[in-house]
Amino acid sequence: xxxxxxxxxxxxxxxxxxxxxxxxxxxxxxxxxxxxxxxxxxxxxxxxxxxxxxxxxxxxxxxxxxxxxxxxxxxxxxxxxxxxxxxxxxxxxxxxxxxxxxxxxxxxxxxxxxxxxxxxxxxxxxxxxxxxxxxxxxxxxxxxxxxxxxxxxxxxxxxxxxxxxxxxxxxxxxxxxxxxxxxxxxxxxxxxxxxxxxxxxxxxxxxxxxxxxxxxxxxxxxxxxxxxxxxxxxxxxxxxxxxxxxxxxxxxxxxxxxxxxxxxxxxxxxxxxxxxxxxxxxxxxxxxxxxxxxxxxxxxxxxxxxxxxxxxxxxxxxxxxxx
Amino acid sequence: xxxxxxxxxxxxxxxxxxxxxxxxxxxxxxxxxxxxxxxxxxxxxxxxxxxxxxxxxxxxxxxxxxxxxxxxxxxxxxxxxxxxxxxxxxxxxxxxxxxxxxxxxxxxxxxxxxxxxxxxxxxxxxxxxxxxxxxxxxxxxxxxxxxxxxxxxxxxxxxxxxxxxxxxxxxxxxxxxxxxxxxxxxxxxxxxxxxxxxxxxxxxxxxxxxxxxxxxxxxxxxxxxxxxxxx
Numbered sequence: 001x002x003x004x005x006x007x008x009x010x011x012x013x014x015x016x017x018x019x020x021x022x023x024x025x026x027x028x029x030x031x032x033x034x035x036x037x038x039x040x041x042x043x044x045x046x047x048x049x050x051x052x053x054x055x056x057x058x059x060x061x062x063x064x065x066x067x068x069x070x071x072x073x074x075x076x077x078x079x080x081x082x083x084x085x086x087x088x089x090x091x092x093x094x095x096x097x098x099x100x101x102x103x104x105x106x107x108x109x110x111x112x113x114x115x116x117x118x119x120x121x122x123x124x125x126x127x128x129x130x131x132x133x134x135x136x137x138x139x140x141x142x143x144x145x146x147x148x149x150x151x152x153x154x155x156x157x158x159x160x161x162x163x164x165x166x167x168x169x170x171x172x173x174x175x176x177x178x179x180x181x182x183x184x185x186x187x188x189x190x191x192x193x194x195x196x197x198x199x200x201x202x203x204x205x206x207x208x209x210x211x212x213x214x215x216x217x218x219x220x221x222x223x224x225x226x227x228x229x230x231x232x233x234x235x236x237x238x239x240x241x242x243x244x245x246x247x248x249x250x251x252x253x254x255x256x257x258x259x260x261x262x263x264x265x266x267x268x269x270x271x272x273x274x275x276x277x278x279x280x281x282x283x284x285x286x287x288x289x290x291x292x293x294x295x296x297x298x299x300x301x302x303x304x305x306x307x308x309x310x311x312x313x314x315x316x317x318x319x320x321x322x323x
Numbered sequence: 324x325x326x327x328x329x330x331x332x333x334x335x336x337x338x339x340x341x342x343x344x345x346x347x348x349x350x351x352x353x354x355x356x357x358x359x360x361x362x363x364x365x366x367x368x369x370x371x372x373x374x375x376x377x378x379x380x381x382x383x384x385x386x387x388x389x390x391x392x393x394x395x396x397x398x399x400x401x402x403x404x405x406x407x408x409x410x411x412x413x414x415x416x417x418x419x420x421x422x423x424x425x426x427x428x429x430x431x432x433x434x435x436x437x438x439x440x441x442x443x444x445x446x447x448x449x450x451x452x453x454x455x456x457x458x459x460x461x462x463x464x465x466x467x468x469x470x471x472x473x474x475x476x477x478x479x480x481x482x483x484x485x486x487x488x489x490x491x492x493x494x495x496x497x498x499x500x501x502x503x504x505x506x507x508x509x510x511x512x513x514x515x516x517x518x519x520x521x522x523x524x525x526x527x528x529x530x531x532x533x534x535x536x537x538x539x540x541x542x543x544x545x546x547x548x549x550x551x552x553x554x
Binding site for chain 2: 049052054075076078079080081082083084086088089098099102103146147150156
């Protein structure tokens with residue numbers, strides 16, 4: 001079996017006297033895409049920085065092709081794109097070539113390799129423009145071109161699209177996938193957006209409080225959370241005792257979209273706490289046996305329904321996941 | 324008003340007549356102050372980097388001390404250096420007192436906190452993740468730090484301007500460690516003080532105007548370099 005291009009093994013990072021990252025194993029095969037999902041402060045960026053050898057872990061190692069590698073070799077094999085496009089006060093071309101310059105690539109080759117990525121990411125027309133006058137989307141394209149230009153084996157992406165508007169984000173995500181497929185580059189995308197993870201990755205890992213809680217193929221992980229924290233990260237906001245919904249499992253998770261105030265499904269007696277309009281749907285907050293339950297109602301709640309009133313919540317049994 | 328007009332006429336006369344004494348003083352002033360600014364820059368920027376990025380005990384008080392140094396009276400610098408360089412003083416063996424080298428040293432000490440303090444502020448203005456992003460593209464730690472310096476070049480030039488502006492116009496330290504010796508350590512500011520004490524107000528004001536013109540010329544060159552490429 002081919003060893004993974006890059007692997008984190010038993011990596012532990014500590015700061016301020018506490019463990020902020022603990023990853024027993026996370027492997028990235030050549031040409032694979034992995035998304036690391038987790039809430040803010042879960043250690044996602046720390047994981048990315050450990051994978052890029054930008055920080056020295058307390059314990060553990062980053063392996064290349066299954067073998068222990070020096071930090072310099074890991075740095076050589078990777079390129080990272082951070083959340084904000086941190087561009088130099090120089091032309092777009094100079095920015096795209098800067099990683100190559102750091103790696104000692106000669107001027108002619110720098111120009112040639114930079115040009116390839118300027119064209120591929122649709123920014124060749126901006127090549128001579130000062131980088132600090134670009135729009136957010138253009139700047140992030142430059143940032144991606146700069147990382148691809150060095151020809152990394154593994155591209156590390158730290159929420160690079162989070163500050164972009166939805167259409168630009170979708171467009172860039174598609175172009176990124178194409179570029180990764182064309183070059184056979186492995187990629188690790190850190191994100192808190194499960195939809196972005198689903199659109200991008202073959203595999204998903206979930207981090208919580210610095211711990212790697214779940215890892216596997218994207219469909220399997222997104223649909224089958226391993227524990228209550230993973231469930232909440234994946235949008236299964238309601239974590240309830242199994243017996244409330246007729247399950248033998250200790251706890252079950254249900255997404256708010258599978259909870260309604262009307263229609264068919266399992267019935268769960270609850271009390272209304274409040275209703276929040278969310279545009280196309282109403283977010284209904286309820287309380288059942290001391291637990292808060294979120295429901296998404298496609299229709300407005302019945303008139304006259306007051307906080308504290310009893311309601312019968314309908315839960316789609318197909319959406320219930322045992323934890 | 325008549326005195327000011329006389330002074331302006333005198334300044335033009337001194338500059339255009341090619342008066343060797345005046346030109347010698349102008350050149351010496353420039354040499355000493357540019358040299359002092361260069362030394363302050365060479366030490367001040369790394370010191371600013373240390374204050375901006377370093378992690379060592381006492382960094383906070385050190386930063387505060389440097390910032391306090393920005394308002395250090397030149398006459399105090401002159402006094403301390405005079406005591407140090409005095410023949411019987413700890414650095415007396417260097418025989419530097421009343422030489423242009425002593426004036427360079429004094430002016431470098433005056434400019435240093437200004438350059439270091441403004442440099443630290445300038446470098447801290449650059450996004451802290453910028454350095455990490457450069458390292459993440461393959462830059463060594465030193466190279467990444469250098470890119471931060473290059474990124475902060477506009478405010479760093481402001482640090483140079485502040486340093487040069489402070490030393491070209493100071494008189495206390497130049498007078499104390501230089502001694503205002505004609506043909507040796509006399510500069511524009513000390514010459515202006517001398518002319519004033521002699522009652523030659525027109526000449527003194529003329530020297531002051533020349534000083535202003537020189538400061539303007541040097542700062543204008545630095546400003547042009549700083550603002551190059553701006554729309």
